[in-house]
Amino acid sequence: MKATLRTEITVKQICDGFVYNELEGKGLFGLSGRLTIQPEYQRNYIYAADGGKRESAVIDSVLKGYPLGLIYFNKIPGDRFEVLDGQQRVTSIGRFVTDKFTIKDGDGNEQYFSGMPKDKRDRILTTSLLIYECEGEESEIKEWFKTINIAGVPLNEQELLNAVYSGKFVTLAKETFSNSQNSNIQKWGAYVKGTPLRQDFLACALDWVSRGNVSDYMSRHRTDANINELKTYFTSVIDWVSTVFTDVEKEMCGVEWGRLYETYHKQSYDPSKVSASLQSLYASPYVKNRKGVFEYILGGSLDTKLLDIRVFDEATKKIVYKEQSDKAKLKLISNCPHCAIGHDANKQKIWPMVDMEADHVAAWSKGGGTDIKNCQMLCKPHNRAKGNR
Ligand SMILES: [Zn+2]
Numbered sequence: 377m378k379a380t381l382r383t384e385i386t387v388k389q390i391c392d393g394f395v396y397n398e399l400e401g402k403g404l405f406g407l408s409g410r411l412t413i414q415p416e417y418q419r420n421y422i423y424a425a426d427g428g429k430r431e432s433a434v435i436d437s438v439l440k441g442y443p444l445g446l447i448y449f450n451k452i453p454g455d456r457f458e459v460l461d462g463q464q465r466v467t468s469i470g471r472f473v474t475d476k477f478t479i480k481d482g483d484g485n486e487q488y489f490s491g492m493p494k495d496k497r498d499r500i501l502t503t504s505l506l507i508y509e510c511e512g513e514e515s516e517i518k519e520w521f522k523t524i525n526i527a528g529v530p531l532n533e534q535e536l537l538n539a540v541y542s543g544k545f546v547t548l549a550k551e552t553f554s555n556s557q558n559s560n561i562q563k564w565g566a567y568v569k570g571t572p573l574r575q576d577f578l579a580c581a582l583d584w585v586s587r588g589n590v591s592d593y594m595s596r597h598r599t600d601a602n603i604n605e606l607k608t609y610f611t612s613v614i615d616w617v618s619t620v621f622t623d624v625e626k627e628m629c630g631v632e633w634g635r636l637y638e639t640y641h642k643q644s645y646d647p648s649k650v651s652a653s654l655q656s657l658y659a660s661p662y663v664k665n666r667k668g669v670f671e672y673i674l675g676g677s678l679d680t681k682l683l684d685i686r687v688f689d690e691a692t693k694k695i696v697y698k699e700q701s702d703k704a705k706l707k708l709i710s711n712c713p714h715c716a717i718g719h720d721a722n723k724q725k726i727w728p729m730v731d732m733e734a735d736h737v738a739a740w741s742k743g744g745g746t747d748i749k750n751c752q753m754l755c756k757p758h759n760r761a762k763g764n765r
Pocket of ligand 1: 712
């Protein structure tokens, strides 16, 4: 790969013919039409998010003469270029000189580019950028793009994968899963964490359909002309969750629904019973992990580990230990009730406190509470053999 450093290209040249597509949230062209600012493999424009602080900061830096960092262009046939890295900065500048947003002047007033004094406008337009022009095979450039240290907001995993496997499939997938105008996004957001702009929904859909083998899946489907399987699978998971669980709770967001769908979707559930169990677990002061409630219910309300049940406190354990041990010593039996009724050498063993664990006499899952009346101390081997039941 060949890289040439260019230091003479100015903001004015870059912004000549700048077009911003509001609908797609993309800066499209510049450099008199010779520059493609957002090639297919680039992410959407995100600097306008968080109230536009980032894009204002870019203009501030230009005005103050601060360095903007390196920008990378990929040279393509016909003396044309694509922005490989720096697209967010280039789009910020383009949007500003085309009056898409304002910055605060020295007096705190909002000001558009066209309303600025001429000397300030000239200062922006004559600023030259540090640009590396790269030339090489597509695969070589993509590989390199994966490893460069990217300024500003780092690319996340899915953005990198989109770059590496760019093509028809990624373009179509982004139209559905990375498009905040998609009316389904709000419904999906109840179950999937993140934002469409940062590819979180796409990453989730790919993770589910591929059972976690995202890059393998993207590579196999790279040239597909449709995303039917991806879309159908994702929709099936969401429909299944929202049918089984009629309640929408905030802890549902970000649960591994793909895995749960694979494990449980062939079983039948009564949504009103599911809802009743869910409400009672949500009301229980003993359930520490609400995110585990859904899998607990789907699995038949057996695996209490998922709920991270609040345990007996130290004071309770000490009292119960003392009571059990005192009685056991009088009767010459083990202070572990299970050992005491056994037939081995431990029949009369008095276990030290550190070798014992607290246990629910009536199983928590069958309504036993976490209070002293329901606490017994068992030796560790017996308690562990007992498991969750
Ligand atoms: Zn025991």
